[in-house]
Amino acid sequence: MKNFQQHALMVALGVAASVTSVTALADGHSASHKYEAYLGAARQFIDGKRGIDNDTGVVVGLGYVLDENWTIEGVFNGFKADTEVGAVDVDGRHYRLDAVYNLARNGAWQPFLVGGAGDQGFDVEGGNNNRETAINFGGGAKYFLSDEWALRGDLRAIHSLDEEATDYALGLGVAYLMGAKSAPQKLDSDGDTVEDSLDQCPNTPAGVAVDGKGCPLDSDRDGVFDYGDLCPNTPMGTKVDKDGCPEKIAKTVSIELQVNFDTDSSKVKPQYMSELKDVAEFMKQYNKTNVELAGHTDSRGTDVYNQALSKRRADAVAKVLVETFDVEAGRVTSNGYGESRPVADNNTAEGRAANRRVVAEISTETVE
Known part of the structure; x- marks a missing residue:
């Protein structure tokens, strides 16, 4: 039984370490993909009512990306544990369908919330097999290594509707991102040749020269854009009014x-x-x-x-x-x-x- 635990944990961590060694860090932009395959390990914290020791198992999942916020996942979580009394082997398994809500991404990090429902069972060696309907909810974060790979960790509560028992699972693994989506059309609402997603000065007047950030030029750096500056070439550091002219005191x-x-x-x-x-x-x-x-x-x-x-x-x-x-x-x-x-x-x-x-x-x- 302990060999099974160690093997499951080493597989997940070994895959994560291999990916880390051969991929570069993501540049912070959102990845475009349709599917996410997930492999990892989860530490199971079993409700004391069950009389089963905590243990570590393997987690395998496949997700379908609906849009930039929502992903639907099918997940299998399996583990082997012992009963607290008599050290009898228990095979635990959990099949579930989850909805993942991805929050705003910050660089390579993206937090998420997750919740779902499914079927879980505890098979006691030489004893009764127990099947339950369970719901789960929790949250975690992804760290994007590249446009195809990401590390992922989460913590969730798993509540049995049949036994009124709540277990917890702390997971860590690696996700492979597949199926590139078609590139979205780049918008340039103000027609200044800088696409909206990069334009720090939207709604620039038509015909105004802009820099790489989409902002009108300010040649004398007085805070007043050239197209509205009535006093160009103001000496550096001079306080100016709204027209770019030296401020009258x-x-x-x-x-x-x-x-x-x-x-x-x-x-x-x-x-x-x-x-x-x-x-x-x-x-x-x-x-x-x-x-x-x-x-x-x-x-x-x-x-x-x-x-x-x-x-x-x-x-x-x-x-x-x-x-x-x-x-x-x-x-x-x-x-x-x-x-x-x-x-x-x-x-x-x-x-x-x-x-x-x-x-x-x-x-x-x-x-x-």
Whole structure:
């Protein structure tokens, strides 16, 4: 009996080793065939209810390929074992019809699910012969050595409908792939001369030059295809917009103005004319900018008086911008805030001088 086990296992593994030594690894493409002949060995894990030892047997199968996903297989699984008590010989056999569902292939590997039904029997030497109807299900994987040969392993549960017992089988073997199918027609839906199965850029516009992957050319490698690139030959590494042109960078530009006044005065001193001219030129350069001139006073005097004085100071600066430096009047507004917004201590002469002021800040967004 042990010689039978060893012989079955050595046949399956010997065939697999021979195939491995004389074939090259598959290139990862799906093989085209109609039939699969399978020879292997399976380790039987017998349900403890049967009182039979686990053992190893031979598996032989023949499959018919329906399509890229489905294969129908007829399988014979035979083994010899001993009873747990008395070491009586038991011949086990399993005839079944299986459906194999092949999952997506990844390189040389292809996982699959399997299930089916059939007849199994246990013949006890000098005793009763037992026949049962059984269903099985499980999964495994194929490793394609070439377009004609593949290694195959699977694990399945075999459930008897008559005895309510479930055995398990772990199989390993080699499959021979036969009957080449006619080559499928190569499709090229977008007409770019690269077939759909290899085309990484489907739906390329008609007449556009493409590379070997079916993608439009991008000569300056800026991420925008040549046919839509309005700025060809962009220097390498330049950030570009959707048209392939150097990306314009937005930034904020600004200018500040501060004009100080003598006590109880709204006269603009000559020393501030150059600063006012800079503000006017800034507003002319960025012609969508507007300015609010904010007038302020120190704390001496009444609130009402200081409010009016701060407004006169703002109006005086506005008049210089409009009449002296030709800024459009509609872009300039002036407001007085009296003594309500000090920036320094009104208890000192220096602090009061700092608070007698007109200030403005102008900013805008621009692109380069």
